[in-house]
Amino acid sequence: MTLVVDGQPASLSSRRQEQLLALLICAQGRVVAAETLIDAMWGERLGPRAGKNLQVLVHRLRKTLDDPERIRHDRSGYALSAQTAEVDAWHFADLAERARRALDLKDLQRAAVLQREALALWRGRAFAGLDDVTPLAEAAERLEQDRRRVLTERIDVDLVLGRHAEIIPELISMVAENPLVESAAARLMVAMHRSGQRTEALETYRRTRAVLAEELGLEPGPQLRALEAAILRGDAHIGLDLHAGAEPPAGPTATAPSDPVPFLLPAGVGDLTGREDELRRLTSILRDRPAATPAICAVSGMPGVGKTALAVQAAHEMRDDFPDGQLYVNLRGAGAEPIEPSHALSRFLRALGVPGSAIPDGLDERAEVFRARLSGRRVLVLLDDAADEAQVEPLIPPGNGCAVMITSRGALTALPGAHRLVLGVLTGTAAVGLLSAITGRAELTADGAAVEHLAELCGRLPLALRIAGARLAARPHWTVDRLVSRLAAEHDRLDELTHGALSVRASLALGYSGLTEPSRTLFRRLGLVETPDFAGWVAAALLDTEPREAEDVLEGLMEAQLIEYAGLDGIGEPRYRIHDLVRLHARERGGADEPPGAVDAALTRLTGGYLALAEQAHRRQYGGDYTVLHGDGPRWDCGTSTVRRLLSDPAGWLRSERLGLVAAVEQAARLDLSDTCWDLAMTAITLFEAQGHFDNWRHTSETALAAVRRVGNTRGEAAMLYSLGTLDLFRQHYIAAQPHFDAALPLFEAVNDQHGQALTLRNAALIERVEGRAGRALRRYRRALRMLREVGDRHAEAHVLGSIAQIHLEHGRADATPLLETALAVYHDLGDLRGAAQILNRMGALHLRQGRTEQAKAAYRQVSAASQAIGDRIGEAYGLLGMGETELLAGELDHAAEHLDAALTLADGLGEAFVAARARLAGGRLAAKRGEREQAVSMLDRAIREFAQIGLPLWHERALDARRALDDMLSPPLPY
Template sequence: MAALTCRAREIVSIEDIVDVIWPEDPPVTVRSQIQICVSAVRRALAEVGMRDALKTHHFGYSLMLDPGLRDVDEFARLVADARASCDSGDIAEAVQNYRSALALWRGPALSGLDSDIFQRKAVLLNEERLSVLEECFDLELLQGRERALLTEIETKVSENPLREKLRGQLMLALHRVGRRTDALQVYREGREHMVRELGLEPCEELSRLEKEILNDAPNLVPGTSITAAKQVVPRQLPQQPPCLTGRDEQIRQVGAALTGTASAGRQGTHAVNLFGQGGVGKTALALHVAYQLMQEHFPDGQIYYDLHGSRPDPVSPARVLDHFLRVLGVPPPSIPEGVEERAAMFRSCVAGRRMLLVLDDAADEDQIQPLLPGERNCAVIVTSRTPQTGLASLQKVRLDVLTCRDAVELLQRIVGDGRVGAEPAAATSLVRSVEGLPLAVSIIGARLATMPSRTVSAMAQRVHDERRSLDELVHGSQSVRDSIASAFHALPQRLRDLLSLLSLFDMDAIPAWMAGVVLGVGPCEALDLMDQGAACQLLLPVGAEPTNDPHYRFHNLTRLFLRETADRFTAEYRQEVVRRVVGAWLSLVEQARGRLYGGNFTLVRGESPRWEPPAALVRHVLADPLHWMDVERSGLLAAVGHAAAQGLDEPCWELAVNLVALFEARFYRDDWRETHETALDVVMRMGNVRGEAALRCSLGSLYISQQRIDRARPQLEKALPIFEGLREGVGTALTVRNLALCLHSEGAFDEALEGYGRAAELFLASADPVGQAHTWCTMAQIHASSGDDATARQLLTDALRICEEVGNQRVRSQVLFHLGALDVQQGRPQQAMCRFFTALPIVREQADRVGEGHVQRGLGSAQLAQGNLAEAERCFQSALALAKATGNDHAMALARLSLAEVYLRQDRRQRAVALLEQALPVFRQYGDEGAQRRTLSLLPSRP
C-alpha cells in the first residue's frame, strides 16, 4: 500500500513492488502473495468508498487517488501557494501558507518503513521539509519575528548541525536581539563541526555574515532591502518537463555556457539565448537545464519570468524588475520608480550570489538588457523566437524541430504503453505530418495517453485531415493554434496580410519576389517583409538558389493557421492574388523558354496578364534558364494547381504548356501529364477552346515521345479542328506535325512526309522558323533511312542555319546530332565527331541529360566506325548511365544495342547477348521496327 501511495496515479510494476517488500531473496510464490495483498487492499479501500481506486495493468498496479488526498500533495500545494504569495509581495500570506504546510508533518517522512526504496524517498521528503522551513524562517525574519523564532531555530540547528542556511538564520536572529557574542559563537561552533566532520570551511555567505556581524553592518537591521536580498532564496522554476528527447547537443551547449566552460573571452554574466520557432521546445529545454544545474551551480536561487515577448503586449522591464526585487525580499516601499534605479538595485541584490534567471519568451534586446545581472556568478537563460543579436554577451543556441526518429521517441515516452511501437509506420507518419514540432508531438502524445482505446493510426488519420489538424492539436492549456497566433497577432498589419496571403500557396520554397507580387511592392520592400516574417519564425529560410533571391517556407502547421486567417479576405481578392502570382510565374517561365528557343517559337499563346519582373531577377533567370526552372520546379507545378483550383483557366493552360521546355529536357513525363490533365480539366469546365487545343496538342507530343500512338492520335485529332476553326497558325502547324510524327512512328513514311511538308508551310506562314527547322529535322530522318542522303543533308543544313540565326540552341543540338549520324552512315566518322563535339557543350550547358545521352551515343558510333572500341564502349556506357538517370527506357535500349555491337567485335558474346535480350522487348514496346531488326540480326539464331 505504501509503494502504491508514494507513486499515486502512476503505474507501479510488479518488480518494483517485489523490491519494496522483499529486497533480497523473494519467495517463489511472490506473484500469488502480491495478488493476495492487492485483494486485501481492495477490500480496505472498498470500506471507505474507494473500490475502483486500485487499477490492474498488464505489468503492474496503480492507485488512482484524487489530488489532495495525500498529505504530501497538500504540502506541495501549500508550498506552491506560499511561493506565489512571496513572488507577489504578500509576505504575511506566504508565511501563513508555509506554516500550514509545515503543520502537516507529524514526524519524519515514511517512519517505520525500512526498505531502501522508502528510505531514499524519505531523505528527499525530509530535505524538502527543511528547505521549506528555511524559506519560512527567511520571511519571518524579514517580518522582524526573530525573538519568537529563536528557540525553534536553535532546535533545528542542533538537529542539523551541518545545515549552513539554518546556522546563518540563527546567527542573524541572535544578532538582532542583541546577542552578538552568541551569534559569533554559533559561527565558530559550526566551523569547528564542519572542519572536523567534512574537512571543509563554511560557505562564502556564512563567512560574510560573520564579518558583517563583527563589523555591526547596518544592512543587518530588520527591514532593509539588502538584508532581505541576502536572506530570501527564490525557487521559482515551473514544473520540470517530464520528457525531452533529441536535445543532447543543445543541453551540452547551454550547460557549458552557463557554467563558464564555453564562455572564454566573454565578459559579464554567463548567459545563453535559446531561440527558435514557437512550440519548438525552448522553455522545456531551458527548464531541463535549469533543474540540472540549480543545486550544484546556483544554490542561492532561481527566478523564472514569462516576458510575453511573442504577444502584442510584452511585459515592460520596469514591471519585471519590480517582481524580481519583491521576490528577493525588498519591501515594496523601498523599490524605486525608474527602470535604471530598479536595475541597479537588482544588481546589488544579487551581487555575490550564485543565482539563475530564466527569462522566457523575450521580445528584444531593449526588454532584456536591464534584466541582466552584472556579475559572472549569476547566469541567465533567455528564450526567444528570434536571436537576440544585439546582446553580444548572450551565446546563441538555435533550437529546431525534432528529427523523425527523435519525435517518435518523444511520442513513445509520453504515451507510455505499447501503441507507438505496435504501429511504427503510423507513428512515423503522424510525427511527419506535424513536421516534428515538439509542442504538437507532446499534445498528440498526451491525448493518446488519456485515450487508451485510440490507436496511433486513428490519431494520424485525424491529424492528417488539414481541415481539423489544428483542432486536434489541443490538450488542456496547450494549443498549437494559440502558440502560432500569439506571434502572428503581434506583427504589423501589412506583414500579417502578406503571410496570410502567401499561405494560399502550397510551395516547398517561396521566393522573396512573390511578396512583391502579392502586395504590389518593390523587391527591396518585399525582401524586408519576408525577412521580418523569418525573424519572428513564422517563415523559415530555405536558401537562395538559383537566383540569389532568398526562399522561404512555412512549417505545415503554421501554413494551416495562416490559411485560416486568410478567410478575412474576400474570395474575389484571394483569386486576384493567385492570378497575379501565377501571371508572375508565367512571365518568368516564358522568358526562360524564350532564351532556350531563341524566342516564343513553337508556342501557342493565350491572353493571360503578365507581370513585369525586376531586371535583376530576369538576368538571373536568363543566365541559366533550365537550371532556374528545375530548381523552381515545385513552385511552378504548384502554381499550375493553384490556378486550376481558382478557376483561372487561361494562365493555367499557358503555364502548363510553357513548362514543356523543362519537362522535355529533364524527362519529367509525369509532371508533363499531370499538369496538362489538371489544366485540361479546368479549360473544359470554363469552355476555353484555345487552351483545350493547346493542351491536347502538347499531350500528343508527350504520348508520341512514349511511343503511345494510340493515345496521341485521339488528342491531336480533337485539337486540329479547334485550331483550324480559330485560325491559329502555330497551333495548327504543331498539330499537323505531331500527326505526321504518329505516321512516322507507324512506318507510314510517305504520308508522314506529306504531313511534315504541310506543317513546314504552316510554320513558314506563321513566321515560326524554329518550328520549320524542327519539322525539316524530322523529315530528314525519313529521307536518311530511305537512302536519300542528299535530301536529308540539305534539310538538316537548312534547319541548322535557321537555329543559328535565331539562337535556338536546343533544336540546334538535335540537328547537329542527326547530321553527325548521317555522317557516320555515309562513312565520314571524323566529320561526325566534329558535329557531336559541337553539340556536346550545348546540351551540357543546358544540363540536358536526355540530349547528352543521344550525343554520347553518337560519339560512340563514330568511334566504333573508326575501330576505337575502348572509346566507343566508354561513350556508350556514358549514354546508358544518362538514360538510366532520366528513366528513358528507349534510350537505355539504344545504348545497350550499341554496347552489344562493341562486345561482339571484342568477342564478348555472352555480355552482348545479355544486352540485346534486355533491349529487344523495349523496342517492341515502343514499336521501333528498325532497332528490332538490328537487334534480331545480332542475336544468334535459335532452333
C-alpha cells in the same frame, strides 16, 4: 558596415555578405579556412549544402567589390586582399601601434596626432548588427577595448600637454556614461582643477562618491580621496597616477549575507526527450562564463518547438552553480502586449529583498539598482518569451558570476556577446521517443510505422507531440491508428491538436497577434503556397508589392519564427519554408481575416507571376515565343531587376521552380483561370521535356485539359491535346499520340490558329516518319513549314528542316547536308543550344553513315557539351550514344563500351526508350565483335522487343538484321 568601391558608396546585398567580409577583415589578410567560415555563419544548419552556399556567397561578394582579386582563394580557404589604409579596422590598429611607439619615444605631439586620426575612423560599434556570429562579437569586443585604450591614452597625453579645458566636455560625457569608473572621474577632476574650475572638480568627486555608495555601498578609492584632499588644500600642481586604482573592485561587498535567495523557476519537464545535445551545450555555455561579463545564451525557435522546456530544464540542472538565486519572468514577447521591462525589474527587485517603497520609478534607475543588487553574486536569470533586444537589455545582470538565459521566437542577433542556440523540430527517432515517454504505453513500439506517421502529422513539433501523446495517455482505448485517422484531414488537424491548456493553434495565434499588419497579411497568404519551399518573389506576388519590400516583411516573419530560411536554390536565390502546422494556421487566418476576394486576387497574381517568369525563361532559351502557344491569362510582373536576376540562368530557374509551376497549374484550374492554366502547362514543357519530368508533364496537361473543357475554352483544349500528343511522342508511344493530334488539328482550325495547326502537323509528321510512311511525312512537314514561316516561328521551322533532313538520311533521297546547315544556322542565330545540339546529333549520324568517324566524334562531343551546359539530360544521352556508335564503327571497343553503358544507364533512368533500345542494339553488336555470344544475344533480343513495343519498324528491322548476322556468324559450316 560601410563599403566604398571606386570612390563611391556601395551596398552589400545581404547580411551574409556582410558577415563574410567582416570575418575576412578580422583575419587581417590571412587565409581563413572554408570550414571556419561555414561554422561561423551557419554552424551545422546547412549540412552538405554549406560548401556550395559559401562558394555562391564568395562569388557575389567578388562582384560587389568589383574586383575578383580582392578575395583570394587557395586550398585552405579565403583571404581578403587589401592595403592597410583601405580597411578601417586595419588602419586603426596600425595608427594605434604607431602612436604607442611614439609614446615610447616620448614624442607626445606625434602620438596625439596619430591617436586622433585613429579614433576619427570610428562610426559606432564595430560590426554592428553582425554580432550574432560569435567570432565577430568577440572581435567587436576586442576592437572596442582597443578603442577605449587609445581614447584613454589620448586623454592622458592631452593632460600632459596642458589641453585641460579642451577635453573637459569629452570627460564629462565619459563620466556620465560610466559613473562607476573612478579613473574617468579622476581625469575629469584633474582637468577641471588645472582649468581653474576647483568647485566643479569637487562637485565631480561628491557625485561620484554618492553613486558608488548608492550602487555598490562603497567609498571612493584612495586615488579619488587623495585628489579631493589636494584640491581642498589648494595644491597648485596636483598629479595623477592614471593607471592605479582605476576600476571599482570586484567582490560580494554590495550584498549583505542576509539578502534573500530567490528561486522563481517554474517546474521542470520530467520527460524532456530528444534535446540531450542542446541541453549539454546550453549548460556548458552558462558554466563556462567569463569573470567580467555575464554569460548570455539566447534560445530561439518557432512556436511550440520547446524553447521554454529546454531552458527551464537547464536552469534546474544548474541550481548548484548559482547558489545566490534563480530569477524567472515570462515577458510575453510573442503576443500583442509584451511585459514592460520596468515591470519585470520591479518583480526581480522585490524578490531580491528591495522594499516596494525603495524601488525607483524610472527604468534606468531600476536597472541600476538591479545590477547593484546582483554585483558579486552568482545568480541565473531566465527571461522567457522575449520580444526583442530592447526588452531584455535592461534585465541583463552584471558580470562576476551571473548568467542569463533568454528564450525568444526571434534570434536576438543584435544582443552583444550572446551565444545563440536555434531549436528545430525533433528528429524522427526523437519524436517517436517523446510520444512513447508521454503516453507510457509500451505497445507503441510494436507499431512503429503508425507512430512514425503520427509524428509526421504532428510535424515533429514538440508541442504537437505532447498534445498527441497526452490524448493517447488520457484515452487508453484509442489506438495510434485512430488518432492518425483523426489528424489526417488537414482542416481538422489543429482542432485535434488541443488537450486541456495545450493548444498548437493557441501557440501560433499568440505569435500572429504580435505581428505588424503587413506581416499578418503575408502570413495569411503564405498559407496558399503549396510547395515545400518558396523564393522571395512569391511573397512579393502575394502582397502585390516590390520584391525588396516583400523580403523585409519575410524577414519579420523569420524573426517571429513563423517561417524559416531553407537555403539557396540552384541559381543562388534564398528560399524559405513554412512548417506544415504553421501553414494550416495561416490558411485558417486567411479564411477568417482576409477581405472578400483578396485570396483569389493573391492567387491570380501568384499564378500570373509564374506564367510571366516561365514565359520569359522560354523566350531566353528559345530566342522568342517559338514552339509554344500563349493565352490571354493575366501576368504579374515582379520587376525588371528581379526578372534579370532570376532568369540569368533560365533553365536553372525552371528547375528551381518545378514544383511551383505544377502547383500554379493546379491553383489556376481551381480558380477557373483557364487561359493561365493551359498557358502555364504548355510553357512548363520547356522544363519537363529537357529534364524528363514526364509525370509532371502529363499531370499538368491533363489538369489543364479538364479546366479548359469545363469552361468551353476551345483553343486551350486544342493546345492541351497537342501537349499530351507531344508527350506520347517523346515517350515513343506513337499509337497513343496519334489520336491527340487528330483531335487537336480540327480544334485549331475551328479557332483559326495557324501556329497551333503547324505545330500539330509537324509532330503528326514525325509519327508518319518513324512508322515508315516517308512520303506522307514529307507532305505534312512541307505544309507545316509553310505555315511556320508565315507565323514567324523560326525555331519550329529549323526543327522541321532537321526532320526533313532525317528522312533524307534514312532513305537516301537527297543530300541532307544543306538542310542541316540551314537549321543549325537558325538555331545559332536564336542562341538555342538545345536545338543546335539536336541538329549536330543528326550531322553526327550523317558523318557516321558516310564513314567519317572523326567528324562524327566532333559533332557528338558538341552535342554532349551543349546538353550538359543547359542541363538537357536527354540530349546528353543522345551524345553519349552517338560517341559509342562512332567508336564501335572505328573499332575502339573499350571506349565504345564505356559510352554505350553510360548512355544506357542515363536513358533507362529517364525512361528514354528509343535511346535505350539503340544503346542495346549497339551494345549487342559490340558484344558480338568481342565474341561474347550470350551477352550479344541478350542485348539484341531485348532491343528487338523494345523497338517493336515503341512501334519503329525501320529500327526493328535493323535489330533483326543484327540478330540474323549473329546467327550466321556463329552457325556451323554447311557439309558439302
